[in-house]
Amino acid sequence: MDLKAMELDLNSKQGKENGGEAEAEAKSPLSRGVPEGSVHGFDSLYRLLEATLNPEVFQEASRILVGLNCGQSLERILLPEHAASLSTKHDFDMQAFRFRADEEALRQPRVVRVGLIQNSIALPTTAPFSNQKKAIMQRLKPMIDAAGVSGVNILCLQEAWMMPFAFCTREKSWCEFAEPIDGESTQFLQDLARKYNMVIVNPILERDSKHGEVIWNTAVIIGNQGNIVGTHRKNHIPRVGDFNESTYYMEGNTGHPVFETCYGKIAVNICYGRHHPLNWLAFGLNGAEIVFNPSATVGELSEPMWPIEARNAAIANSYFVGSINRVGTETFPNPFTSGDGKPQHSDFGHFYGSSYFSAPDASCTPSISRHRDGLLVSDMDLNLCRQLKDKWGFRMTARYELYANLLSRYLKPDFSPQVITDPSLQKRQ
Numbered sequence: 001m002d003l004k005a006m007e008l009d010l011n012s013k014q015g016k017e018n019g020g021e022a023e024a025e026a027k028s029p030l031s032r033g034v035p036e037g038s039v040h041g042f043d044s045l046y047r048l049l050e051a052t053l054n055p056e057v058f059q060e061a062s063r064i065l066v067g068l069n070c071g072q073s074l075e076r077i078l079l080p081e082h083a084a085s086l087s088t089k090h091d092f093d094m095q096a097f098r099f100r101a102d103e104e105a106l107r108q109p110r111v112v113r114v115g116l117i118q119n120s121i122a123l124p125t126t127a128p129f130s131n132q133k134k135a136i137m138q139r140l141k142p143m144i145d146a147a148g149v150s151g152v153n154i155l156c157l158q159e160a161w162m163m164p165f166a167f168c169t170r171e172k173s174w175c176e177f178a179e180p181i182d183g184e185s186t187q188f189l190q191d192l193a194r195k196y197n198m199v200i201v202n203p204i205l206e207r208d209s210k211h212g213e214v215i216w217n218t219a220v221i222i223g224n225q226g227n228i229v230g231t232h233r234k235n236h237i238p239r240v241g242d243f244n245e246s247t248y249y250m251e252g253n254t255g256h257p258v259f260e261t262c263y264g265k266i267a268v269n270i271c272y273g274r275h276h277p278l279n280w281l282a283f284g285l286n287g288a289e290i291v292f293n294p295s296a297t298v299g300e301l302s303e304p305m306w307p308i309e310a311r312n313a314a315i316a317n318s319y320f321v322g323s324i325n326r327v328g329t330e331t332f333p334n335p336f337t338s339g340d341g342k343p344q345h346s347d348f349g350h351f352y353g354s355s356y357f358s359a360p361d362a363s364c365t366p367s368i369s370r371h372r373d374g375l376l377v378s379d380m381d382l383n384l385c386r387q388l389k390d391k392w393g394f395r396m397t398a399r400y401e402l403y404a405n406l407l408s409r410y411l412k413p414d415f416s417p418q419v420i421t422d423p424s425l426q427k428r429q
Ligand SMILES: NC(=O)NCCC(=O)O
Pocket: 159, 237, 238, 243, 270, 271, 272, 273, 295, 296, 297, 298, 301, 302
């Protein structure tokens, strides 16, 4: 059924339920005025399908779209009433799921509760910088509280959550948002980490004053005691579309650290690093069980890639991935161009949210809202990582020596590609 047909189908279903077309018209999200960034009035494609397909058809569509975990559809879990009331009061999407693993004879399950938060900015980009930052923190607070009261053990925020994603502008004044790793936003989150006994991954724009005021794109890992466990700096910097991030900071110098926390071994692959399979691999080789991918990306550029890359990484590396994308459209005071001959513009396009989790067995959660702030929570039994290694043997069959050899030759100036030309092609020349 195409979207138009679904629209008609939905309207007719609602018409029947409500006993009249006029009422259905008024109640359908499609006729209520469609919020910018929504999928025909729905938070996500998944929810559109859920509302419009008949349940049997939807179940089969869902199996194909998000897979099965241990042979079953992912179970939704109920979060405490207090968390639900926070999500209603502050209008953020909130969903929760459970990834299971098979029972083992010799190991207990290792279940951790993990949360992802996606957020829009809270004030116009023309407001004083300190007000903008404070307003974003205020916006985050009820979402972090909802995670905390829901018993989330590890929480990750989106890339550079504490500022507008101003790197499209190439204006240097936005550097003022950069903070030291123990700066304002880390301090704000340290209190919450202590309060909720929660590990928090805090992706910020970092200013390293000890090294000549250098700026980095950094994730600060805050331990459950509020301590700073360590940092990781973004490895791969985009040079695509309006993502002019290389104007602001350089490629990171922290390698591929895995942070051993009391809840499990975690790593952070910041945004554009998700396009680099070797980046994902390196975190896996260092033993990550959950890799977070805090991101900021827009629909026109990357939406078809979004559901694929992290999910593929989770499969290939036998770990869980938490993917988080910023949400909303951010407009800047001065127009800029994209160097593509098209007219100047003042916004980046729509950041499409759609945060989700992927598991090593190829299942994933449905993504949360495409246009609203949101908290996604999932229980995950980390035993699933080794179970999938045993089942598929991707590590054992990886033949790393073949690739180490190719890469070391490729890096030499006298490298020539291994191409064997059909001799008949040469004869024809
Ligand atoms: N923030 C960032 O690295 N964005 C790049 C665009 C993309 O990777 O989709």
